[in-house]
Amino acid sequence: SQQGEEDPQALSIQEGENATMNCSYKTSINNLQWYRQNSGRGLVHLILIRSNEREKHSGRLRVTLDTSKKSSSLLITASRAADTASYFCATDGSGGYNKLIFGAGTRLAVHP
Amino acid sequence: DAGVIQSPRHEVTEMGQEVTLRCKPISGHNSLFWYRQTMMRGLELLIYFNNNVPIDDSGMPEDRFSAKMPNASFSTLKIQPSEPRDSAVYFCASSDLGHPRRDQPQHFGDGTRLSIL
Numbered sequence: 001s002q003q004g005e006e007d008p009q010a011l012s013i014q015e016g017e018n019a020t021m022n023c024s025y026k027t028s029i030n031n032l033q034w035y036r037q038n039s040g041r042g043l044v045h046l047i048l049i050r051s052n053e054r055e056k057h058s059g060r061l062r063v064t065l066d067t068s069k070k071s072s073s074l075l076i077t078a079s080r081a082a083d084t085a086s087y088f089c090a091t092d093g094s095g096g097y098n099k100l101i102f103g104a105g106t107r108l109a110v111h112p
Numbered sequence: 113d114a115g116v117i118q119s120p121r122h123e124v125t126e127m128g129q130e131v132t133l134r135c136k137p138i139s140g141h142n143s144l145f146w147y148r149q150t151m152m153r154g155l156e157l158l159i160y161f162n163n164n165v166p167i168d169d170s171g172m173p174e175d176r177f178s179a180k181m182p183n184a185s186f187s188t189l190k191i192q193p194s195e196p197r198d199s200a201v202y203f204c205a206s207s208d209l210g211h212p213r214r215d216q217p218q219h220f221g222d223g224t225r226l227s228i229l
Contacts, residue, residue: 030215031215033217035220040222041222041223042116042203042205042220042221042222042223043155043203043205043218043220044220045217045218045219048215048217050215088155099157099160099168100157100218101157102154102155103154104154105154
């Protein structure tokens, strides 16, 4: 079963608006990662946040982590048409190695 | 630098045929993962190799699936015989895990879109 569940499943916004995607997970984690997937391409790593971190920034991306609620959010500020993609959160499972469990993803459409 | 390279990008074949998917990980990475992505089940881990050794194959669906990593720069995923329900996009990913650390990103290839008729 999937560890991470993204919300919403789909999001449609205009260029320049902010996009917020949420991820909930079930078990304790060491880190949580966000990936982007453009249509017909592989996943691309965006950002990793460790369990002892609460917030992390990378360019127009802001990730928060609330381990007490077992949830994370990804904020993309000032969105662009090029941000149109699916976004996945992934948590490290219990395999004892870097085994990632991916959520179902959020499909983001940014309209010019 | 070259990323993870997968071949072929697309494969269409008839059920019962053998299918071989290929992957070249990023040079220097010692961990390799095979995933399958479908609309119904999302992204599923099939098998994980560390230093060319299969560590976790619990995601391999059944005996029709097999994977090998004969050296650090090449891996194959084979399906024999193939069935229509195997249709999916298959991804290979690699990671730099000197020891199984838990904070390294995975680098994905662009996948093989497999259609079994």
